Amino acid sequence: DAKTTQPNSMESNEEEPVHLPCNHSTISGTDYIHWYRQLPSQGPEYVIHGLTSNVNNRMASLAIAEDRKSSTLILHRATLRDAAVYYCILRDNGGATNKLIFGTGTLLAVQP
Amino acid sequence: DGGITQSPKYLFRKEGQNVTLSCEQNLNHDAMYWYRQDPGQGLRLIYYSQIVNDFQKGDIAEGYSVSREKKESFPLTVTSAQKNPTAFYLCASSLHRGGNGYTFGSGTRLTVV
Numbered sequence: 001d002a003k004t005t006q007p008n009s010m011e012s013n014e015e016e017p018v019h020l021p022c023n024h025s026t027i028s029g030t031d032y033i034h035w036y037r038q039l040p041s042q043g044p045e046y047v048i049h050g051l052t053s054n055v056n057n058r059m060a061s062l063a064i065a066e067d068r069k070s071s072t073l074i075l076h077r078a079t080l081r082d083a084a085v086y087y088c089i090l091r092d093n094g095g096a097t098n099k100l101i102f103g104t105g106t107l108l109a110v111q112p
Numbered sequence: 113d114g115g116i117t118q119s120p121k122y123l124f125r126k127e128g129q130n131v132t133l134s135c136e137q138n139l140n141h142d143a144m145y146w147y148r149q150d151p152g153q154g155l156r157l158i159y160y161s162q163i164v165n166d167f168q169k170g171d172i173a174e175g176y177s178v179s180r181e182k183k184e185s186f187p188l189t190v191t192s193a194q195k196n197p198t199a200f201y202l203c204a205s206s207l208h209r210g211g212n213g214y215t216f217g218s219g220t221r222l223t224v225v
Contacts (some may be wrong), residue, residue, distance in 0.1 A: 034213060043202050043216030044155070087154065099170070100143065100204075100214060102155040 004088045009107040012078045020073040023090030027068050032091045034100065035073045037084040044087065044102075047073065057087055067097065083110045115139065117202050118217035125190070125197070125224050133188045135203035142207055144186035144216070148172060149200040158201075159212045161186055191223065198224045 005023040012018040023031065032051050036044040048055055048062045050071070055062040059076040075082055087105040116137040125131045136143065143162045147155040157170030161180040175194025180186055186205075190197045200221050204214040 041200075041219070041221075043204070043219050045212075046213035046215070049213060060177075099157060099160055101157065102147070104154045 003101075004089050004090060004103055006086075006103065008104070011109045011111060012082075014109050015077050016084070018052075018075040018078045018108065018110075020075075020086050020088075021070065022072070022110065023070045024090055025069045027090060028092065032065060032093055033062065033068075033071050034089045035060070035093050036087045036089065036100075036102075037082075037088045038087070038105070039084045041085065045050070047076070049091075061104060078108075078110045080110050082112060083108055116203060116205050116215050116217040118220050120220060121156075121218065122191075123220055123222045127224055128192045130189055131222065133190065133203075133222070134199055135186045135188065135217060136184055137205045137215070138184060139185070139203035139205055139215060141215070142164050142183070143205060144196065145177065145204045145206075146170075146176075146186070146188045147202045147204065149202060149219075155202060156208065158188065197222060 032049050034049040035047040037047050038044040048057055048060050050064055063072045067069045085105040085107050087102050089100050145160040148158055148164040149155050154201045156172050158176050159167055159178040161167035161171055164180055165185050167178050167180050169197045174222050175191055202219045203217040206214045
């Protein structure tokens, strides 16, 4: 399974944009890039996913490098409710299974 | 509203006893998964099932068992063979194929006393 590398923690101020990086240098052509976030004592919540092109939804934007070896999750205006652990995960759409393999993620702290 | 339900939210078990955690989904998802999370750690895959009556071991299946008799249900049994069962257990479901996301339950916190 392809692996991802994320910083252990990041800090942001409320109302400011946040850029959460993820490296995935061993990504294969059929791997989708998924982002999830997890609030304390809750199950992870799907945020966004993409394959090659940048993606936008109501929660966030996903910027994918041209060589797909890295990506960035962008929260346009951080709120206190965005404080969570953010996981960047590769999901193999071409494999026999579609299981998600989680790393330790990035703990995002948002300061008022 | 469609969703995935785990019960109970908190569970206490005496050492040496088996216990079964419930997971039910009404999303018509093909695949279901069980993860374990320890404090400060990421999620680790225990078992997963892509279709009814079929399931595969994940990375840490020892001491656990599952069944998938119905599409909607994927119960996890924590047996007495699991050496360190105290953890937060998360169930998830997804469509089998495509880049679709997972839907997670709210988790069951199991404590062995």
